[in-house]
Amino acid sequence: MRSNISFLPLSRQHCKWIRKLHQKKYRRKEKLFIAEGLNSFHAAVKTPHHTISEIIVDHDFADKVRDNPSLFPLSPEIPVYECSRDEMESLSSEETPQGIVIVCHQKEFLVNETTTGKMSDPLIYCEETSDPGNLGIIIRSSAWFGFNRILIGPFCVDPFNTKVIRSSAGTIFGVEVYQSIHRDVIIELADRAGYTLIAAVPAGGIPLHQCEKSEKNIIMFGHESKGLSRHLAERADRRISIPGCGTVESLNLSVAASIILYEFAVQLGRF
Amino acid sequence: MRSNISFLPLSRQHCKWIRKLHQKKYRRKEKLFIAEGLNSFHAAVKTPHHTISEIIVDHDFADKVRDNPSLFPLSPEIPVYECSRDEMESLSSEETPQGIVIVCHQKEFLVNETTTGKMSDPLIYCEETSDPGNLGIIIRSSAWFGFNRILIGPFCVDPFNTKVIRSSAGTIFGVEVYQSIHRDVIIELADRAGYTLIAAVPAGGIPLHQCEKSEKNIIMFGHESKGLSRHLAERADRRISIPGCGTVESLNLSVAASIILYEFAVQLGRF
Numbered sequence: 001m002r003s004n005i006s007f008l009p010l011s012r013q014h015c016k017w018i019r020k021l022h023q024k025k026y027r028r029k030e031k032l033f034i035a036e037g038l039n040s041f042h043a044a045v046k047t048p049h050h051t052i053s054e055i056i057v058d059h060d061f062a063d064k065v066r067d068n069p070s071l072f073p074l075s076p077e078i079p080v081y082e083c084s085r086d087e088m089e090s091l092s093s094e095e096t097p098q099g100i101v102i103v104c105h106q107k108e109f110l111v112n113e114t115t116t117g118k119m120s121d122p123l124i125y126c127e128e129t130s131d132p133g134n135l136g137i138i139i140r141s142s143a144w145f146g147f148n149r150i151l152i153g154p155f156c157v158d159p160f161n162t163k164v165i166r167s168s169a170g171t172i173f174g175v176e177v178y179q180s181i182h183r184d185v186i187i188e189l190a191d192r193a194g195y196t197l198i199a200a201v202p203a204g205g206i207p208l209h210q211c212e213k214s215e216k217n218i219i220m221f222g223h224e225s226k227g228l229s230r231h232l233a234e235r236a237d238r239r240i241s242i243p244g245c246g247t248v249e250s251l252n253l254s255v256a257a258s259i260i261l262y263e264f265a266v267q268l269g270r271f
Numbered sequence: 272m273r274s275n276i277s278f279l280p281l282s283r284q285h286c287k288w289i290r291k292l293h294q295k296k297y298r299r300k301e302k303l304f305i306a307e308g309l310n311s312f313h314a315a316v317k318t319p320h321h322t323i324s325e326i327i328v329d330h331d332f333a334d335k336v337r338d339n340p341s342l343f344p345l346s347p348e349i350p351v352y353e354c355s356r357d358e359m360e361s362l363s364s365e366e367t368p369q370g371i372v373i374v375c376h377q378k379e380f381l382v383n384e385t386t387t388g389k390m391s392d393p394l395i396y397c398e399e400t401s402d403p404g405n406l407g408i409i410i411r412s413s414a415w416f417g418f419n420r421i422l423i424g425p426f427c428v429d430p431f432n433t434k435v436i437r438s439s440a441g442t443i444f445g446v447e448v449y450q451s452i453h454r455d456v457i458i459e460l461a462d463r464a465g466y467t468l469i470a471a472v473p474a475g476g477i478p479l480h481q482c483e484k485s486e487k488n489i490i491m492f493g494h495e496s497k498g499l500s501r502h503l504a505e506r507a508d509r510r511i512s513i514p515g516c517g518t519v520e521s522l523n524l525s526v527a528a529s530i531i532l533y534e535f536a537v538q539l540g541r542f
Contacts, residue, residue, distance in 0.1 A: 039520075133404070137523050146516030171519055209537045242533065243542035245417030248442055249310075251529070252408050258526040259533045262513065266480045271514035 005074060007062050007082035015087050018056065018103060022093060024158045031106045033160035034091075035172070037098040038071075043170035045073070050104040050173055055080045058088035061099035093162045106160055109178045111151065111185060121146075122217040122264055123195065125186050127153040127232060129253065130224055135159060136167025137254035138221070143171035145265040151181040151218075183232050190218055199228055199236035200260055202250045207243045208260060213267050214238075219260060224253045276345060278333050278353035286358050289327065289374060293364060295429045302377045304431035305362075306443070308369040309342075314441035316344070321375040321444055326351045329359035332370035364433045377431055380449045382422065382456060392417075393488040393535055394466065396457050398424040398503060400524065401495055406430060407438025408525035409492070414442035416536040422449040422457065422489075454503050461489060461508075470499055470507035471531055473521045478514045479531060484538050485509075490531060495524050 020026040021034045032053060035044065044052050055078060057065070062082045065072045074080070083091070091101050124142055129135045135157050142150055157164060159177045168175075190197045196214040199205070200221050206212075220236065222228030233239065242251060242259055251259075265271065291297040292305045303324060306315065315323050326349060328336070333353045336343045345351070359368050395413055400406045406428050413421055428435060430448045439446075461468045467485040470476070471492050477483075491507065493499030504510065513522060513530055522530075536542065 137526060140519065141522060141526055143519045144513075144515040144522050146518075167523070169520070169523075174518060207542055209542070242415075243536070244415040245541070247417075247445060248411065248414045249440070251412060251415050252438070252440075252525075254523075255408060255412055255526055255529040258522070259530050262530045262533075265514070270516070271478055271480070 005065060005069070005072065005080055007057070007080055010056060010081040010083040010087060014081070015083065015091065018091055018101070021103065022162055024161065027106070027158065027160050031108075032103050033106055033165065034162055035102050035104060035165045035170075036092055036094055036100065036162075037170075038100060039170045040165070040173070041072075041100060041102055043173040044102060044104055047173045049107045049176065051107075052078050053103045053105055054078065056083055056088070056091060056101045056103070057081070058083055058085050058097075058099045060085070093166070109176045111178050111181055111189065121149070122198075122219050124150045124257075124261070125153070125181070125218050125220045126150065126156055126257075127183060127220060127228055128155045128223040128226070129221070130155075130157055131253070132157045132161045132163035133167045134224065134252070134254040135161075136164040136169075136172075138257045139164070139168040139175050139177065140171045141254070141258035141261055143168075143175050145261045146270060147261060147265075148174065149176045149178070151178040151186065154180045154182055183229060186218060186220070186232070187235055196238065197232075197236045199233045199239045200256060201233060201239050201241055202227060202256075203241050205239035205241035208240050208263050209243070211238065211240050211263075211267075217264070219264065221253065221257050276336060276340065276343065276351055278328070278351055281327060281352040281354040281358060285352070286354065286362065289362055289372070292374065293433055295432065298377070298429065298431050302379075303374055304377055304436065305433055306373050306375060306436045306441075307363055307365060307371065307433075308441075309371060310441045311436070311444070312343075312371060312373055314444040315373060315375055318444045320378045320447065322378075323349050324374045324376055325349065326374070327354055327359070327362060327372045328352070329354055329356050329368075329370045331356070364437070380447045382449050382452055382460065392420070393469075393490050395421045395528075395532070396424070396452070396489050396491045397421065397427055397528075398454060398491060398499055399426045399494040399497070400492070401426075401428055402524070403428045403432045403434035404438045405495065405523070405525040406432075407435040407440075407443075409528045410435070410439040410446050410448070411442045412525070412529035412532055414439075414446050416532045417541060418532060418536075419445065420447045420449070422452040425451045425453055454500060457489060457491070457503070458506055467509065468503075468507045470504045470510045471527060472504060472510050472512055473498060473527075474512050476510035476512035479511050479534050480514070482509065482511050482534075482538075488535070490535065492524065492528050
C-alpha cells in the first residue's frame with residue numbers, strides 16, 4: 001500500500017515565513033506556532049486545542065510515510081509540504097532534527113471558562129516564569145498529574161516559544177494555558193469563585209506535607225529568582241514551602257512546582 | 272580599606288588552557304573543572320570537596336573587590352588572575368558572564384566510603400543520565416533534601432560538565448558524586464552492605480506514596496528515554512512509579528527523581 005498523501009513542494013518564501021515563527025512577534029501576529037517531532041504530531045491530532053495548520057517533512061521522512069502510510073494518519077485538509085534536509089535544519093531548533101515540523105493554530109483560552117472545571121482541580125498560576133524550559137516542564141508535570149489549566153502572568157515567557165513546546169514534550173496540546181493573566185485577575189477570581197489562594201514560597205511557609213487540604217485552590221508560583229510579588233504572597237490565604245535540609249538556597253522552580261503538584265494530587269486522593 | 276589581594280595578569284596561553292577545561296578530555300587529564308559566579312565561589316569555599324585551584328575575574332569584578340574586599344574572603348594561597356571583558360566572555364559559558372570563573376580540583380570519591388553514612392540516608396544511583404541539565408538538577412534536589420551521596424554509571428554525562436555545574440546551582444560542591452560506578456558494583460554493594468535496591472520506573476511500579484519504608488536504600492534512576500537497564504530493573508527489590516493521570520507518557524527525569532527524593536525525605540521523618 002502506498003500513501004495517498006500528496007506532498008507539496010515548499011517554496012523558499014514559504015520556508016522563510018515558517019522560520020519567522022521562532023520569533024514571538026510573528027507568532028503573535030499570525031496566531032500560530034511551531035512544534036517538532038512525531039510525538040508532537042500525535043499529541044496535536046489527539047486533542048482539540050491548537051489544531052494543525054500545516055506540516056513540513058523532509059525527503060527522508062516523506063519516503064518513510066510513502067512506505068508506511070499508517071505512520072501518519074492525517075485528515076486530507078491539512079497540507080503537507082516536503083523539503084530538503086538543509087531546509088529542515090533551517091526550520092528546526094533541534095540539534096538533530098526529527099524530519100517533521102508542524103505549524104499549529106494558537107487557541108486562546110479565556111479566564112471566565114476556568115470556573116467551570118471540577119471543584120477539586122486546582123488552578124495553577126505562574127506569575128512570572130522566565131525560563132522556557134521551566135514553563136515547559138511545569139506544563140508537562142501538570143498534565144501528568146491531570147491538572148489541565150495553567151494561568152500565566154503578562155511577564156511570563158511565551159508558552160508557544162519553541163523551547164517551551166519542546167520541554168513540554170507534547171503536553172502543550174492537552175493543557176489549557178491562559179495567557180497574560182494579571183495578578184489582580186487572580187485575586188478577583190479567588191474572591192468571586194471561592195478559590196483558596198496558595199502561595200509557593202522558598203522558605204517560611206507551612207511545610208508542604210503538613211498543609212491542610214482545601215477544596216478549590218489556585219496554587220501560585222513566582223519568578224525563578226525574585227519569587228512571587230509581595231502583593232500576591234501577602235494576599236495568599238496560605239503560604240507553603242517544600243522542607244529542605246537548610247544548607248541549599250533553593251530548588252529549581254519547575255522541580256518545586258512539580259513536587260507541589262504531586263503532593264496535591266496525592267492529598268486530593270487522585271490515585 | 273583597600274583589598275590586599277594581588278591580581279595577577281592572565282597570559283593568552285593561560286587563558287587558552289582554562290578554556291580547554293570546557294572539554295571533558297582536558298578536565299579528565301588535569302583533574303580540574305570550571306565553575307562560574309559568586310554563588311559557586313561561596314559554595315566552593317564553604318565545603319571541603321573540590322578545592323579552588325585558581326580564580327579569574329574581569330576588570331569590573333576586580334574593581335568591585337578593590338572597593339569592597341569583604342566580597343571576596345580568600346586565602347592568600349589561591350592565585351587570582353585579572354582579565355579583560357572579552358577574555359572573560361571567551362572563558363564563560365553563560366550568555367551574561369558574571370565576571371568570575373573559578374577553577375577547582377576534582378575530588379574523587381571511592382565507593383567503599385559510601386557504606387559509612389547514616390543508615391537512613393538513601394544512596395542515589397543514576398545509571399545513565401545523559402542530559403547535563405538533568406544531572407545538575409538531581410544533584411541540586413539531592414542536596415536540598417540532605418541526601419549527599421550520588422553514584423553515577425560509566426555512561427552518565429560528566430558531572431564536571433559546565434552545564435551540570437550550572438544547573439546544580441553550586442550544590443556540586445556539597446554533594447559526593449561517585450563516578451563510573453557500574454551496575455554490578457551497585458548490586459554487589461547492596462548484597463554486601465544490606466541495601467534495598469529500589470528501581471524508579473515510569474509505570475507499573477508500586478505507587479510512590481504507598482511504597483513501604485525500608486532502612487537502607489539505593490534509589491536507582493535510568494536513562495531519559497531508555498529507562499533503567501533490564502538487568503537492574505529485574506534485580507531491584509522494589510519497583511516504584513509516580514502515579515499520573517495516564518494521558519501523558521512520562522515526567523522529566525530530574526522532576527521524577529526530585530519527587531521521589533521528596534517522598535523519601537518525608538517518609539524518613541526528616542522534617
